[in-house]
Amino acid sequence: MPIDWRIAIPLLLGVAALFAVPLWFGNFGVYLVMQMMLLTLFAIGFNLLLGYTGLLSFGQAGFFAVGAYVCALILQQAPSLLLGVAGGIVAAGLTALVLGYLSVKLTEIYFSMLTLSFGMMIYSLVWRWREVTGGDDGLTDIPRAPLTLPGIRIDLSELSHYYYFVLLATLIAVWLMHRIVKSPLGLTFQAIRDSAVRAEFVGIPIRRFRLLAFVIAGLYAGLAGALLAPLERTITPGYAHWTASAEPILASLIGGLYVFAGPIIGAVLFIGIKEIVVRLTDHWMLVMGVVVIVIVLGFRGGVLGTLLRWTGRDAEGKS
């Protein structure tokens, strides 16, 4: 396929800028960009469910928290970052498999409410299971363990070192998600989104594919959570709360559900706006609420979706 330079050049510049972030900015800037990357991972997984498969989950924070806690627990026992992150992803994926199996029996608002309930079950579990999760104290002193591969050991205790690990993980995960949505599997998800009945009558077992989308979304939430644990070094039950499930929803809505990069732009805007507003007022939720209302009402299809429409580009075709 020919390379579209109008996409490739900004993309390359953006990636180059991301690699330069620790050179230009201090720890705070680096930390902020990492927050954006983690929300990006969380949101593109979520949007595979909503924008591509048509399922609105209110329980994604549960899988995020499973990833974070399992990664933290592993790192406290065995100082290997890859082991911790892999463990977090797998645990979140397995949780999503079990809860998804039950959830995809329903659709629409019933599905949303069931995922909300399951998410809050995870929250209660994290809150109550004090011996393992530390209860409301959470887990503290999570080591930012080194990256160990056979013959290699890279120290990541410096924030800027850890940044590059998160950046690589994000780039790989975003690239992989892009492959998925453009593949026959991605087309299958979109067919189910547009009409589940029609999809069944072209021969698609829709529940299995909804479950698969749910598991992939869970894996991405788990990855985001697992990467968060060594970043913050402290995690608390708040990450599992349903209000945390709203963040990927808002990021996707702000950026645009039906454009691949929508949730990415949305994640950057969400974290950016929050960071600015928090300095000006204690009521940042109020301001964020207004921003979301303006975007949802004024920019149908999100910021990116609207920009593409203004510039006359097909919202579906852009990566």
Place this chain on the structure above:
Amino acid sequence: MTALLSATGLVKSFHGMRAVDHVDMEIPEGRVTGIIGPNGAGKTTLVHLLTGHLMAEAGRIEFDGADITALPAYARVRRNLCRTFQIVDIFTRLSVFQNVQIARITRHGRNWRFFMPAAGEAAGEVEVALKEVGLWELRHRQADQLSHGQQRRLDLAVTLATGPRLCFLDEPTSGVSPHERDQMLELIKLLAKAHRTTFVVIEHDMEVVFGLCEWITVMHRGKILAEGKPDAIRDNRAVREVYLGEEV
């Protein structure tokens, strides 16, 4: 001749009302069948049962020599039993091309492929299918941008792209202009020959049924009232009383 599809003793009730009441039906291969009947006669419910959109409370359905009574709809599609719906049902946000493509991808069992781009998958087959229904020029258009008549044709192309041996068309001309209706009928006749697909047409429109079908089944209050060739149905006294009235 053994039937391609045979149903015995099908029952389905809604709120205690028998919508389909012990219906037996045989559909031989290659004969265009029409199912007619007044509103609420149970025509659409019967098709829902035969295609797996609804499950029957009692009865048995055999298709191509196998018992499919308990199979879900998607599994029946895979065994080459497909349908359209009364209201156009297409993948609105997908392009015209992708609408047919997803049916071909599913036919080939390639839905699970997640790494290679879908863009070129089954492209040749999609081209043939879209040219058949005259939508190739509009292939890049998003499906919800088509006119109603075009959407009807796309709906048909998607259904046929699943490769059915038996295909139910539920009011294939509802909501289209008289001109488009005639085009649609010609198209159905053409496709029946080209694909060797056996069509069963559920219709309100008498002109459509008598112009298209070689065999007609008349339903009334959940039961089959009469079956036969169009001329015999036209002359059937019971049918005239409940359905055709004085028009014929």
